Amino acid sequence: MTGAGQQSEDFHFPALVNGLDFLVSAVGSLSGDNGQPGPRDVKYAVLHLQAAVETLLKARLEMHDPALVWTKVGAFDQRKHEAGDFSSCGVKIAIERLRDTVQIESKIDPEDVSLRALGSLRNRIMHFGWKDTVVAVQARTVPVLDLLVGFINTDVLPHVDQPDEAWSAERQMEQLRAGFKHLTDFIVLRMQALRSQLDRYEHSTAACRSCGQFAVVLDGGAHDLACLLCGKQYGTGAEAAWEFIGSSRYVSVTQGGGDLNGCGSCGTYSVISTPLANSPEEDSWICFDCGSTHEGVCTFCDQAADLVPEMDMCSDCYEIRLDNF
Structure with a gap:
């Protein structure tokens, strides 16, 4: 508790540091104590990972041009931007702008399956209720983490021009790499055990x-x-x-x-x-x-079978058609 005349400690989260903070939190929650996260840990891991995706993509857009973060680029207003009084683009649009306008090196598909699955998980948690296993969420989030780590290393960190921000980001990345390796090693070991x-x-x-x-x-x-x-x-x-x-x-x-x-x-x-x-x-x-x-499904009987070469039908239907002639 602060005494009379004292101010509580200020905080400052630039977009990149903020996104990395969400990411570090997500990885820490997914790893859990002794590798055993609880249901609440996993829930917040998904929410924080989705927040990390959105924040980091938009942080890179802002490095190039703050207007790109807006849904309507032409409506950009600096004062409203600084106040957060605007509608920002979604993940898919952000990736398209990073690819087409910023021309990043990372090959991120706007329709990436792992990103869409993460978005669905987040929506289920927020709006519909949710039932799953811890291992399922851990495995499902690994591809997203892999994508983000590559994107940060290749297309974000080299463009940070503030020394303090670069130093903070690198410290967060050290935490992230350690936690991510622990998580990926766990999934690999589980799959090897099933071989x-x-x-x-x-x-x-x-x-x-x-x-x-x-x-x-x-x-x-x-x-x-x-x-x-x-x-x-x-x-x-x-x-x-x-x-x-x-x-x-x-x-x-x-x-x-x-x-x-x-x-x-x-x-x-x-x-x-x-x-x-x-x-x-x-x-x-x-x-x-x-x-x-x-090979496919017969267009005449809707049965899956090996089809007659160059014909969308099974051998039985083909014979029937021949008999009709």
Whole structure:
């Protein structure tokens, strides 16, 4: 408590230092005491990480031109800017301006999957309630942290021209690097421990909706599908497939839609297109019930199968068409 005539200590958080402070807080909360963060730690880690993303992107925009932080660049007013009396751009627009106007070196996609997933986590916490596992959030946030650390090192720190700010930023980065390494090492070790369960199943392993890791093995009609890393439960193959596309059979049918595509191998309607561990950069047609992969979906019977070359139909439908002629 300050005495009579004394002033409480002033604080000063320039945009960069402020963003790094959010980032250090997020990493510290994700690591937790002895590597075991509690639910409240994880909640604030997500909120602070999202705040770090927004603040750091806009800090770099401001280094180039403060008007770029505004939603409407042409409406920029210095006095309103200093007072915070304006509407700032969102993450996607900030990245587009960094890419197109500032021309940063880092290759950040405005539609980056990890950034979008973080934004969704933040929205669920703030508006809809939230249930997840600690490991899921830790794994999901690692790609965002990796992206930010690269962006800061390459496109932010070299452009800091105030010695005091540069010194503060480098001290924060030392804390950040140590915490980030601890977190990434933890996820790597967890995935290595699962290697014996994942080996030979790369063709039928999907990325978990919660943690983002390729650790959901679709193998043979299981009724209790779960992520081997974070433990998220998916239920039956059909239930998992619907969750992967962000819907349910009930919602689809009541809104005038249909069922999922049928599987040409097992006959169940549990086929969707999603990346798999053996081809993470492209979607593959796979049955979530039996784990069979297919070339595509027949445009005539809606069954997933190996298609006739240069024809969007399965061999059965092709034979039927030939018989009609």
